[in-house]
Amino acid sequence: MMLFYQRGNGRKKLEIFKNISLKYLHLILLILLISCSEKTDKEIEGMVWIPGGSFYQGALDNDTLALLHEKPRHLVHIDGFYMDISPVTNKKFRDFIKETGYITTAERDVNWEDLKKQLPPGTDKPHDSILKAGSLIFTKTKNPITNFRDFSQWWKWKIGANWKKPRGDNDIAAKDNYPVVHISYEDALAYCKWADKRLPTEAEWEYAARANRGDAIYYWGNSHDSLRYKANTWEGQFPFENSKIDGYENLAPVKSFPANDFGLYGMAGNVWEWTSDWYNVNYYKELLEDTAACHNPKGAEYGFNPNNIYAQEKVIKGGSFLCNIEYCISYRISAKMSSTPDTSLEHLGFRTVAAKNMIN
Numbered sequence: 001m002m003l004f005y006q007r008g009n010g011r012k013k014l015e016i017f018k019n020i021s022l023k024y025l026h027l028i029l030l031i032l033l034i035s036c037s038e039k040t041d042k043e044i045e046g047m048v049w050i051p052g053g054s055f056y057q058g059a060l061d062n063d064t065l066a067l068l069h070e071k072p073r074h075l076v077h078i079d080g081f082y083m084d085i086s087p088v089t090n091k092k093f094r095d096f097i098k099e100t101g102y103i104t105t106a107e108r109d110v111n112w113e114d115l116k117k118q119l120p121p122g123t124d125k126p127h128d129s130i131l132k133a134g135s136l137i138f139t140k141t142k143n144p145i146t147n148f149r150d151f152s153q154w155w156k157w158k159i160g161a162n163w164k165k166p167r168g169d170n171d172i173a174a175k176d177n178y179p180v181v182h183i184s185y186e187d188a189l190a191y192c193k194w195a196d197k198r199l200p201t202e203a204e205w206e207y208a209a210r211a212n213r214g215d216a217i218y219y220w221g222n223s224h225d226s227l228r229y230k231a232n233t234w235e236g237q238f239p240f241e242n243s244k245i246d247g248y249e250n251l252a253p254v255k256s257f258p259a260n261d262f263g264l265y266g267m268a269g270n271v272w273e274w275t276s277d278w279y280n281v282n283y284y285k286e287l288l289e290d291t292a293a294c295h296n297p298k299g300a301e302y303g304f305n306p307n308n309i310y311a312q313e314k315v316i317k318g319g320s321f322l323c324n325i326e327y328c329i330s331y332r333i334s335a336k337m338s339s340t341p342d343t344s345l346e347h348l349g350f351r352t353v354a355a356k357n358m359i360n
């Protein structure tokens with residue numbers, strides 16, 4: 001190369017040298033960029049790498065669909081992590097049960113001493129026959145309703161309902177690729193321990209669902225018209241009549257609807273998913289005043305739900321097959337609800353995540 005330069009005239013040599021220098025500079029920069037960027041080359045079966053970045057968590061002030069606990073919106077930074085492509089399926093959960101012999105919350109009789117701590121003092125103990133192992137299942141109402149605050153109109157305690165029998169009297173033999181449901185937070189943690197994974201924080205979950213779409217309301221953008229093609233929800237008059245326009249009245253198999261821009265399926269509708277955060281309605285306000293806490297936020301120190309002051313609840317995200325535009329539009333990215341760690345429901349599952357250093 002040096003010989004080549006020596007044979008050219010001075011000006012030409014300088015230009016060539018500049019060009020080559022620039023070329024090498026680009027190459028060096030490229031190598032530096034590659035070496036400094038997060039390594040994403042390791043493929044983890046069933047998971048996708050979510051590259052780290054910053055995003056605004058929560059809903060815009062002028063978002064009229066959002067509930068107060070989705071505001072104020074605040075800037076958050078998330079480090080990269082691996083996330084399950086879809087919620088944990090019946091098949092995966094069965095593998096866990098076979099290896100560990102774990103018995104889920106819904107398969108154990110209810111411990112009244114534990115339950116009464118979550119209820120107003122003086123609440124009468126239910127009859128022992130009610131405290132048998134079971135879970136909450138959804139039941140359509142016989143007529144349209146007007147009081148949407150009374151969940152007991154469509155949630156029923158079903159003895160014998162659990163992940164193996166989601167309706168109490170049916171089984172999941174042919175439903176390996178359906179999301180597992182009737183999973184309590186405690187059950188999800190036990191699975192994570194077995195799988196060497198963990199639950200996502202609320203911020204990680206929302207960041208992954210948003211997938212760099214800025215202020216989009218839904219994972220696919222802002223159009224509600226395409227809902228039927230994007231998520232399994234309740235279309236019709238909740239909880240009385242389901243038009244099944246999206247093809248499913250109840251649960252859908254995982255990957256029945258498109259993935260978001262990070263390649264994640266089921267981030268809207270079908271099943272709610274546990275996060276590791278305590279549900280505290282004041283947490284977003286605290287984050288606004290503590291920007292240091294906005295780097296990988298882990299959630300509030302304790303739960304606080306003014307509508308359920310005796311219980312500590314965890315944040316759940318994503319909405320379910322029961323979400324409806326007139327009642328619970330929780331297939332929106334910023335939407336959330338809460339549940340106590342020992343609760344299991346027919347529309348509640350989970351997915352796991354893993355930091356890079358958790359992967360062998």
Ligand SMILES: [Ca+2]
Nearest residue numbers: 232233246248
């Ligand atoms: Ca549906």
